Amino acid sequence: MLLYTGLRRGDAAEVGPGHIKNGHVEILTEKSQETILVVLPILDVLQATLDVGPIGTETWIVGERGHSFTKESFGNAFSEAASAAGVKKSAHGVRKIAATIAAENGATEAELDAIFGWTGGRMAAHYTKTANRARLAKKAAEKLKSIPAPELKVRASSDKIQTNQPTSERLVGEAGLEPAKP
Numbered sequence: 001m002l003l004y005t006g007l008r009r010g011d012a013a014e015v016g017p018g019h020i021k022n023g024h025v026e027i028l029t030e031k032s033q034e035t036i037l038v039v040l041p042i043l044d045v046l047q048a049t050l051d052v053g054p055i056g057t058e059t060w061i062v063g064e065r066g067h068s069f070t071k072e073s074f075g076n077a078f079s080e081a082a083s084a085a086g087v088k089k090s091a092h093g094v095r096k097i098a099a100t101i102a103a104e105n106g107a108t109e110a111e112l113d114a115i116f117g118w119t120g121g122r123m124a125a126h127y128t129k130t131a132n133r134a135r136l137a138k139k140a141a142e143k144l145k146s147i148p149a150p151e152l153k154v155r156a157s158s159d160k161i162q163t164n165q166p167t168s169e170r171l172v173g174e175a176g177l178e179p180a181k182p
Helices: 011-016 044-052 070-084 089-106 109-114 122-146
Strands: 024-031 034-041
Touching: 011 024, 011 034, 011 070, 011 089, 034 109, 070 089, 089 122, 109 122
Parallel strands: none
Antiparallel strands: 024 034
């Protein structure tokens, strides 16, 4: 549910059937002393997740006895379940994953602000900048394909070189495209 809504853990622990209005989830999110209305569609994958449950009657996320969680108890239960599964992540980490996926799939800063209840564009810019850099690097790397590969070996093996200069078997330096360090 967290992945398909991007809600903060406190909001995720609170959201349920009573937040559905006109086929959307509408929730006033908590952030500092500010509340922001977030309106989210119920994606097919979210509905499928809710259908397999278990869910509560007042909140979608419930404990083993069917009771709602507080923000803190939900965070603890999530961390314990993740740890038991061998994953060292938190509920907030799922929010970060959702933001990353949305940005990598082309979400704009305004769209990310709307989904995640952010204001001012700072957080959204963080995700779009990273996603844009990866997308741009991929496009730019494609442009390097026109550079022909060498037809002959560019260096002889180090045992055949008759010199007092240090040599390296690597064609690229340790940090990327810098020359190999002696």
